[in-house]
Amino acid sequence: MSWDAHTSEGIAYLERPGNGPVLVLLHGIGSNAASFTPLLAHLPATARVIAWNAPGYGGSEPLTQVWPQAQDYAAALEGFLDRVKVPQCALLGHSLGALIAASFVACRANRVTHLTLAAPAIGHGVAPGEVLSAKAQARIDDLERLGAVDFAKARAPRLVYRPEDNPETLALVQTAMSQVSMPGYGQAARMLASGRLLDDADRLWVPTDVIVGGKDQVTPPEGARRVHHRLHAKARGTYTELPGLGHALYQQDPARFAAALRQGAAAVV
Structure with missing residues (x-):
């Protein structure tokens, strides 16, 4: 089975x-919905995915705030789930998507049966309106300076372990x-x-699994372990x-990855 596209x-x-x-x-900061396509074949055929x-991604309209916070994306997610008639779901957030997912569940626990935080981005803790963290500013500067195509060529290899040996994965990430x-x-x-x-991890009461790659350079396992312990x-x-x-x-x-999902949330996926 394949995807149907909607707006x-x-x-x-x-x-x-x-x-x-x-x-x-929920995808990460340098990605989009289609990035989950390789995972689709490994999920139960009966699941609605x-x-x-x-x-601001892939045809979606951006938020109105210049400096939105995680709860602003969470509010957008709530409205979206209402419109597509999903009163309750299992929720998986990857990287930046984990920030959105955790913010959503922290205030809307009744909407989620199970949460998975994959390669979770912890965030830099800068108050909105203050000077951006160096890493966040570099992302913006690099995209504006290089353009999206060259930006992806420069940054995508960091997301793949041994990219030289995994050209197909690198191509997916770069695209x-x-x-x-x-x-x-x-x-x-x-x-x-x-x-x-x-x-937000302190405020989660829904069963929550954490999955991370052992060679993750972007959100290393040490950070994922901190989230799990909190x-x-x-x-x-x-x-995992x-x-x-x-x-x-x-x-x-x-x-x-799908096997790790089943280990933690067999009743969900």
């Missing part, structure tokens, strides 16, 4: 229909990253700068570190 009031998304549990997928293009644009990417970079995932005992699910995978773990080895 709902300014949010573009991909959906694989199913009559089983609903799994909603939805991957959104975050505001998605070459489609980022302003103002959406700049908004996301500012949200990353002000993100505080560890604070979870309340009642919310703390499995922590996948050896030999980098930041783009669900693209580099979707079968192994």
